[in-house]
Amino acid sequence: MILCDLDNVLATNRGRDTATGQPIHRTFVGLPPAFLDIRQARVPIHIVTKKTEAEARQILAAIGLTAWVDSVIGANRLLWATLLEGVRRRRAPSNVSKVFCTRFLSVHRTGPVVMIEDRAGHLREMLDHGSIDAGILVPPIRFNGDDVAEWFDVNTALLTAFAMVVGTTAIPRPSREGGFAEDRGMIRLPSQRPGIEGVPAVTVDQLATGQVLRSARFSPVSLLRQARERLG
DSSP states (O other), X not given: OEEEOXXXXXXXXXXXXXXXXXXXXXXXXXXXXXXXXXXXXXXXXXXXXXXXXXXXXXXXXXXXXXXXOSEEEOHHHHHHHHHHHHHHHTOOOSSOOSTTGGGGOSSOOOSOOEEEESOHHHHHHHHHHTSOSEEEEOOOOEEETTEEEEBOOHHHHXXXXXXXXXXXXXXXXXXXXXXXXXXXXXXXXXXBOTTSTXXXXXXXXXXXXXXXXXXXXXXXXXXXXXXXXHHO
């Protein structure tokens, strides 16, 4: 199965996480064809995010991917799993953790699990925990005014994950010769610079959805966010 983060992988706000009241942008122009290949092969795609599930579904609807995603695992459920693990270890957690996401998947784990993420720390944590078999790390998205200065090909990220899941591309393993040794099972996707080496120029208007993220209903997650913001 394929797991995928949301912020700065499928959606962005000019290279930042999409915050409440801020515009929602896609990270792609047109539906990535890989979604068709993945659906035809019946490989499930699950969103794993630290946003609430209501927020994540808003974003998925705005970027036109609702029909291509099998489920959303958000902070609503990850928060409680993180807190329970903290109680078990007698240690207060500092952040909601994604490592517990597989507990909430209805599909039995019958093959490789590959996660697409924009933060190396999250992938390392999931790899160490055994939640995933491999990770794909996408580079940052950067803007220069209204022009995209640096980004990545979402379709390539999806196809790479798909190839590892179905077994046509080997899952990276640690190696003494270097390679993936320091990345410990991560593939780092190369960045692209529009206007260079045949990469078409892209503007923010081409990625805009015309929608903003609405405030979610009151929840323990939103309460914790407000508390953290007040405490700095």
